[in-house]
Amino acid sequence: MALEARFFLQYAAGAGDSFTLNVDLRLPGRGVSAIFGPSGCGKTTLLRCIAGLQQVQQGRLHINGEIWQDGRTCLPAHRRPLGYVFQEASLFSHLTARGNLDYALKRATATLPVISCDEAVELLGIGGLLARFPAQLSGGERQRVAIARALLINPRLLLMDEPLASLDLARKREILPYLERLRAELDIPIVYVSHAMDEVARLADQLVVMERGSVAAGGPLAEVLAGLDCGAALGEDAGVVLEARVVETDSRWHLTRMAFAGGDLWLRDDGAAAPGETLRARVLARDVSLTLEPHRDSSIVNILPGEITDIAPGSDPASALVRLKVGEVALLSRITRRSLQHLQLAPGRRVWAQIKSVAIVR
Amino acid sequence: MLLSEADLTAIWLTLRLAGTVTILLLLLGTPLAWWLARTRSRWKGPVGAVVALPLVLPPTVLGFYLLLAMGPNGAVGQFTQALGIGYLPFTFWGLVIGSLFYSMPFVIQPIQNAMEAVGERPLEVAATLRAGPWDRFFTVVVPQARPGFITAAILGFAHTVGEFGVVLMIGGNIPGETRVVSVQIYDHVEAMAYAQAHGLAALMVVFSFVVLLFLYTFNRNAHQSGIRYGA
Numbered sequence: 001m002a003l004e005a006r007f008f009l010q011y012a013a014g015a016g017d018s019f020t021l022n023v024d025l026r027l028p029g030r031g032v033s034a035i036f037g038p039s040g041c042g043k044t045t046l047l048r049c050i051a052g053l054q055q056v057q058q059g060r061l062h063i064n065g066e067i068w069q070d071g072r073t074c075l076p077a078h079r080r081p082l083g084y085v086f087q088e089a090s091l092f093s094h095l096t097a098r099g100n101l102d103y104a105l106k107r108a109t110a111t112l113p114v115i116s117c118d119e120a121v122e123l124l125g126i127g128g129l130l131a132r133f134p135a136q137l138s139g140g141e142r143q144r145v146a147i148a149r150a151l152l153i154n155p156r157l158l159l160m161d162e163p164l165a166s167l168d169l170a171r172k173r174e175i176l177p178y179l180e181r182l183r184a185e186l187d188i189p190i191v192y193v194s195h196a197m198d199e200v201a202r203l204a205d206q207l208v209v210m211e212r213g214s215v216a217a218g219g220p221l222a223e224v225l226a227g228l229d230c231g232a233a234l235g236e237d238a239g240v241v242l243e244a245r246v247v248e249t250d251s252r253w254h255l256t257r258m259a260f261a262g263g264d265l266w267l268r269d270d271g272a273a274a275p276g277e278t279l280r281a282r283v284l285a286r287d288v289s290l291t292l293e294p295h296r297d298s299s300i301v302n303i304l305p306g307e308i309t310d311i312a313p314g315s316d317p318a319s320a321l322v323r324l325k326v327g328e329v330a331l332l333s334r335i336t337r338r339s340l341q342h343l344q345l346a347p348g349r350r351v352w353a354q355i356k357s358v359a360i361v362r
Numbered sequence: 363m364l365l366s367e368a369d370l371t372a373i374w375l376t377l378r379l380a381g382t383v384t385i386l387l388l389l390l391g392t393p394l395a396w397w398l399a400r401t402r403s404r405w406k407g408p409v410g411a412v413v414a415l416p417l418v419l420p421p422t423v424l425g426f427y428l429l430l431a432m433g434p435n436g437a438v439g440q441f442t443q444a445l446g447i448g449y450l451p452f453t454f455w456g457l458v459i460g461s462l463f464y465s466m467p468f469v470i471q472p473i474q475n476a477m478e479a480v481g482e483r484p485l486e487v488a489a490t491l492r493a494g495p496w497d498r499f500f501t502v503v504v505p506q507a508r509p510g511f512i513t514a515a516i517l518g519f520a521h522t523v524g525e526f527g528v529v530l531m532i533g534g535n536i537p538g539e540t541r542v543v544s545v546q547i548y549d550h551v552e553a554m555a556y557a558q559a560h561g562l563a564a565l566m567v568v569f570s571f572v573v574l575l576f577l578y579t580f581n582r583n584a585h586q587s588g589i590r591y592g593a
Contacts (some may be wrong), residue, residue, distance in 0.1 A: 053486050077489035078497075083492035092484060094505040096555040103501070153491050 034204035052077035083150030140171035197237035226330040239284035262327030288333035372546035425531025476510020500550035
């Protein structure tokens, strides 16, 4: 069960400029694989190559043992059993929402359905929209219908090209829970292209970071995010994700205690987390500072002991990224190079990590 | 009304001609319009220019060359003769062929424009929904370009009804065969039968006005349905 893709593609993109996509990729055959990178790095092109919408000079694509593209053979897009959610509205304007769903149902492969029509309508909450034309739907509603339509074609692989990018924050918040349900309830692999790290941290199991047409890093989300080279490339987005279990809530101070493989974290209790639940939390490198002594006189609640494992230059000349081991997990901390020198930090040094903020992403 | 038997024959002939030409142009013009809308070939420019030629050429020029081509010394004429059909000038089908050329841009260009406006994306979407090329054409392109087809049919029909020069060059003036309304009016005027000419001429004015009125109202409505609500 895996997706193996190798693509080479080169074209002129404007005056004297050329774009090269050179990718050799292996993704697991289940879960959400996020393709992350700045705009223009080739994420969408890669997705289009997988879908067969983009001609390539050299390509090889095997999906769970099936050959979609290899040397001479190249399945045209309409023969590939995949669902594709486009970045912007892609509903057929001459059909109602129901008509758009029927378009997919009529052409779905006759295998065991990924999801029934009623389930898809329920999952995406579009029951009340079916009689309307795309022009009468909001951006978020259109995108939900488009996602349902992509599922009803009965895909063995779901490709999503920044499905939230064209939406404002409120609409993003409206759709994200649906995407999470999708991820939890469907048994097909999803390749999710995004340039927003918060979406990726929330949805992805696997992460592929792309830079200028090639893969800069790839692997399980937590591992890739804890890597220093990836951290430098992510800039402000550098940080790790942790799986943490809710242990108790402190009703007096409205705080929640969460246990992770590196110790305990206290978080503001927003009432959403119940004890026993496992959540995914994100700790940004810029929110972690380092001290040599545990400060008792600090307002920071979460102070954890750790050991520096490696140090790398940050994304700008003033900063450095420090990776430390806290219990069994890695944390990233972004500090200034001056502090690095001043505190004489080096691999093996024991430090205290002061964590200013933790975001629960799931 | 001041319509004589001959007038009615001319009207019926005109409608038959315009109907035949419109149907043939829709059938033949659609693939050409599709090609023009999609191709990146260097032939797009020349072919598009040829399609547009009848817009600027005097109908007499068009008629003259068609007359030569379909006559006994022309390639088309020799071909039709070999097939046993005879020569086409001064026949109904000769008029049909002349009108096909004459009205061609009025049918092809609206369809081509509408197809270009559909764009690449709906076709890609349809491909990811397992629609093959033919399926995509009939379930996405045709319905989305529908206003273009309607405009094309109306303009093609109306323009053929209003044809005069080409008819005169290759059709002549044979009652029931090539004497269409415009030629009939010309005949009335030549014969100083102004009252008769008025009857037909007024009918043409009303017809043309109604057609254009419908077209503009329809286009405005088609445009309005594109308004987006919400985000």
